[in-house]
Amino acid sequence: MTVWTWALARNLAAAAVLICTLSGIGGCSPQNIQYQGMSVPPTEFLIGPEDVLVVTVWRNQELSKEVIVRPDGKISLPLIGDIMAAGLSAQVLSKHVADALAEFMSTPTVSVQVKEINSYHIFAVGEVGKPGKIPLKSFTSVVQGISYAGGFTTFASRNNVHVLRMVKNAQGETKQVMIPVPYLDIVQGKNLEANFILKAGDVIVVP
Numbered sequence: 001m002t003v004w005t006w007a008l009a010r011n012l013a014a015a016a017v018l019i020c021t022l023s024g025i026g027g028c029s030p031q032n033i034q035y036q037g038m039s040v041p042p043t044e045f046l047i048g049p050e051d052v053l054v055v056t057v058w059r060n061q062e063l064s065k066e067v068i069v070r071p072d073g074k075i076s077l078p079l080i081g082d083i084m085a086a087g088l089s090a091q092v093l094s095k096h097v098a099d100a101l102a103e104f105m106s107t108p109t110v111s112v113q114v115k116e117i118n119s120y121h122i123f124a125v126g127e128v129g130k131p132g133k134i135p136l137k138s139f140t141s142v143v144q145g146i147s148y149a150g151g152f153t154t155f156a157s158r159n160n161v162h163v164l165r166m167v168k169n170a171q172g173e174t175k176q177v178m179i180p181v182p183y184l185d186i187v188q189g190k191n192l193e194a195n196f197i198l199k200a201g202d203v204i205v206v207p
Contacts, residue, residue, distance in 0.1 A: 033179065033180060033194075035191070035193040035194045035196055036193055038193065038194075038196035038197060039141065039192065039193050039194075039195055039196050039197060040197070041139040041197050042139065042197070044089045044091075045089065045090075045114065045117070045120075046086075046087055046088060046089060047069060047085045047086055047087070047088055047089070047090065047093060047114065047119070048069065048073070048086050048087075048118075048119025048120065048200050049069050049070065049071050049072075049073060049086060049118075049119050050068065050069060050071075050118035050119050051068070051069045051085075051114060051116060051117055051118055051119045052066065052067070052068050052069075052114075052115040052116035052118065053066070053067050053068075053069065053075065053085065053090075053093075053112055053113065053114060053115060054066050054112070054113040054115050055067060055075075055077060055094075055097060055110065055111075055112050056110065056111045056112075056113070057097075057101065057108055057109070057110055058108070058109035058110070058111075059109075060105075060108075062078065063077070063078050063079065063101070065077060065078065066115065069085050069086060069119070073085060073086025073087065074086075077097065079100075079101065079104050080097070080100040080101060080103075080104075083096060083097060083100060084096075086119075090112040090113065090114055091112075093112045094110045094111055094112040095110075097110045097112065098110040117137055118135070119200050120135070120136045120137070120200045121133055121134060121135045121136055121200060121201075122134050122136065122140070122145055122198050122200070122201070122202045122203070122204065123201075123202070123203045123204070124145065124146070124148075124149035124203070124204040124206070125203060125204070125205055125206070126156070126205055126206040126207055127152060127153040127155050127156035127157070127206045127207065128146065128149040128150050128151065128152060128153065128156070128204070128206050129149065129150020129151050129152075129153060130148075130149050130150035131149065134148050134149060136148075136198075139197050139198075140197065140198050141195045141196065141197055141198065142163060142181050142194075142195055142196055142197075142198055142204065143183070143186055143187070143195050145198050145202075145204055146161070146183075146204060146206070149204060152206060156206050156207075157206070157207045158183045158184055158206075159182075159183070159184060160206075160207045161180075161181040161183050161204065161205065161206050161207075162178050162179060162180055162181060162204075162205045163178070163179045163181060163198070163202050163203065163204055163205070164176055164177070164178055164179075164202065164203040164205060165177055165178075165179060165199060165201070165202050165203075166201060179196070181194065181204075182194050
C-alpha cells in the first residue's frame with residue numbers, strides 16, 4: 001500500500017464521518033441505519049447522464065433521433081429543444097416528449113428506447129484490488145461492488161467499509177451521506193438487508 005493510497009482512504013473515511021454527522025440523516029452506526037428495502041432492486045431503470053437513447057416519433061423520421069443524455073440530465077430534440085431525461089424511466093420520458101410535441105402536431109406517438117446504459121457506474125477507493133470507476137450493466141449490491149473492485153487488499157479494514165451517496169433532503173437540497181457497510185455481518189448471514197443495492201455515483205470507501 002502506497003502512502004498516497006493510505007492517506008486518500010484515511011481522508012475519505014474521515015470526511016465520510018464528518019458528512020454523516022452534519023447530515024443528520026439516519027445516524028451513522030449500523031445499528032441506527034434502516035436498511036429495510038435497500039436490498040431490493042428497483043423495478044425500473046432510471047435514465048442518467050451519458051446514456052444513449054433512441055427517441056422514435058411514429059411516422060415522422062425527421063423528429064426521430066438518437067441522443068446522448070448530457071451531464072445536466074437533458075437531451076435536445078427537434079421542435080421541442082431541451083427536455084429533462086435524467087431521473088425518468090423510458091416510459092415516462094416518452095410521455096413527456098409526446099406532451100411537448102402535442103403543441104406542434106396532433107396526437108403524437110412517441111417511444112423511447114435505452115440503447116446504451118452508461119450512467120450506472122460506481123467508484124471504489126482505498127484498500128481494494130482495482131480502485132477507480134466501475135461501470136455496471138445491472139443492479140448491483142455493495143458486496144458485489146466490492147468484488148468488482150478486486151476485493152480487499154491485505155491491509156483493508158473490513159469492519160470500517162462505507163458508501164458515500166448523494167441524496168436529497170426534504171427541502172430538495174443535495175447532500176452527501178455515509179452509509180456503513182457491516183461487511184463481516186453480511187458474509188456471516190447476520191444482516192443480509194445491509195447488502196443494499198448501489199446507486200449510480202456511489203463511492204465504496206475501504207480504509
